Amino acid sequence: MPPSSDLKFLGKRIVLGVSGSIAAYKAVGLLRSLVQEGADVSVVMTDSATRFLSPLTFEVLSRHPVATDLFAAHQEMLHLTLPEQADVIVIAPATAHVLAKCALGLADDLLSTMVLGATCPLILAPAMDGGMWDHPAVKAHTDVLRSRGVTVLEPEEGPLASGREGKGRLSEERVILAAIEAQLRPRRDCVGQRVLVSAGPTQEAIDPVRFISNRSSGKMGYAIAQVARERGADVVLVSGPTALEVPRGVEYVPVRTAEEMCKALTSRFSRSTAVIMAAAVADFRPKRPSSGKIKKSGMTWQNLELEPTEDILEILSRQRTNQVLIGFAAETEAVVPHAEDKLTRKGLDLIVGNNITAAGSEFGSDTNAAVLIDRTGRVTELGLMPKRALADRILDAMLALGPSSKGSARKPPGRA
Ligand SMILES: Cc1cc2nc3c(=O)[nH]c(=O)nc-3n(C[C@H](O)[C@H](O)[C@H](O)COP(=O)(O)O)c2cc1C
Structure with missing residues (x-):
């Protein structure tokens, strides 16, 4: 023996x-x-x-x-x-x-x-x-x-x-x-990669007690961070509030708001080889959050004025030298056309689309059925699988795409 x-x-x-x-x-x-x-x-x-x-x-x-x-x-x-x-x-x-x-x-x-x-x-x-x-x-x-x-x-x-x-x-x-x-024995094919992963929801304050957020559990982003680390990458995980354990060996950057997430990602971006934006960043935040708790006065709340948050992917896309940019599109219908549109608009190398109303792909589940669309227009439909397995498929696609460049992302049809 x-x-x-x-x-x-x-x-x-x-x-x-x-x-x-x-x-x-x-x-x-x-x-x-x-x-x-x-x-x-x-x-x-x-x-x-x-x-x-x-x-x-x-x-x-x-x-x-x-x-x-x-x-x-x-x-x-x-x-x-x-x-x-x-x-x-x-x-x-x-x-x-x-x-x-x-x-x-x-x-x-x-x-x-x-x-x-x-x-x-x-x-x-x-x-x-x-x-x-x-x-x-x-x-x-x-x-x-x-x-x-x-x-x-x-x-x-x-x-x-x-x-x-x-x-x-x-x-x-x-x-x-x-x-x-x-x-x-996990593969070690991500050695040399420096992967910046965002995960979880953001919270946008209405007052010191209340906030606007979403149902993201962070499980997908944490699975990507964990699998990328196991495959040898240096991983920074920028995460909104979740109930998850931080994967071992991963640098953890906790954030709360879209603005904090944007700062955390943009300040680390130049040192990365790839960014995987699995976070569900709020699209809007209250324009004038109250510094004191808003009292329940018996009146109905007429207006909560919202303003758009930073478009993190767009900012990163503009700052990009040769980082691979990977985004997510959580949709409720027409996943492929919506995801293709986002891929093109934001100049991404890869987008992971999924239907959040499909059985097994809801927020918080341990599985997901996704479609991968890359900058060459290739569409790969994946069946329902554990989020860890999907993380592997995303990382395989990231490696297959190789380093990106400002010009390599997919252009909208008919445009220069
Ligand atoms: C002698 C014998 C050999 C068999 N060999 C196979 C086989 O190699 N592959 C197979 O799919 N079914 C084979 N079968 C049929 C399966 O045993 C049968 O479909 C059974 O319902 C399978 O049940 P299980 O999948 O729950 O084990 C064989 C049946 C017999 C009687």
Whole structure:
């Protein structure tokens, strides 16, 4: 056994899902390798999987009871506690049935219910015979899952259990282990990047007690800051008031108003390689905030005069040397045209549009379904995914765009 410091998965908690494929026996070898590399593995089997192999085998090798039954596990609420504690969930082998359930969000057993509650990365290693992999339904489910950021490994070609030849063999163990390692060991591809992230709402005072604000939770910006840091960037997080914990290793600049946020960002802008404006900055603030508390006098409040706040993105766009500028467009309808318009008006390199009325993308949720539009006009629709996974996709796009220049942002059609 290698010395413990060399163990690839030391201290990592992995849920290994096993479903009813003839390749289920290969999960035994996978489990052994994971345990040998220091992982703490909990195995969840589908009912069909138990027809192929006894849970006892996995129990002995994982040194944990094997969970199979959603209802037998109700006291520990395993469908919630297992994914909460897991660093990664890997389902190997994943049947066509499991693929379909994950894609459709069906939850009729412990494994599928657990997948729905998970925010950690999910890896599926499909195995299937007789041309099932080529069926349009399986392809559609695979596409949906990949668009949500799920890793669906490509099965291998070769002799199948039925004696036929074709694509459907479970990926080799080393391929599955590499996929797990890739998820557990964050990439370091943002080293050298200095990323300025804004997050949360701003608060614009009416008087010393009251303010105008919005429903932003800050979760998206904090996820970006955290993932960028994990990927090696130097990160400054300029944040309005939130209830979130500041990610480790990130320089934190708390602000309250749009004006403070603007100052914090513009003063740090020249030292940055990229700015990601995930904050929901107030568009208007009370023109004459009262220095004393406004009394409830029994009268109706006729007017609260508002003035526009600083247009931070526009200011940054003007100050830009070669920083990549990334903005957000939270819309309630026509997301793509509105986002494209904002991208062009503000001279951005990338815009992340989302419909805040869509299920799973509301303010405060842990997931988001976004569309990415870059300065070349490329539109990438992403499915619903955890905000951490979306943060990764935004950072991938940031790196792919490379340094910006004043002239490289998209011009409105027909204009010089
Ligand atoms: C001998 C045998 C082998 C099977 N192998 C596979 C397989 O490799 N892949 C697959 O998708 N289904 C396979 N099936 C069908 C699944 O077991 C079946 O669809 C089952 O409902 C899957 O349940 P689960 O996804 O909940 O585990 C096999 C069935 C039998 C009887």
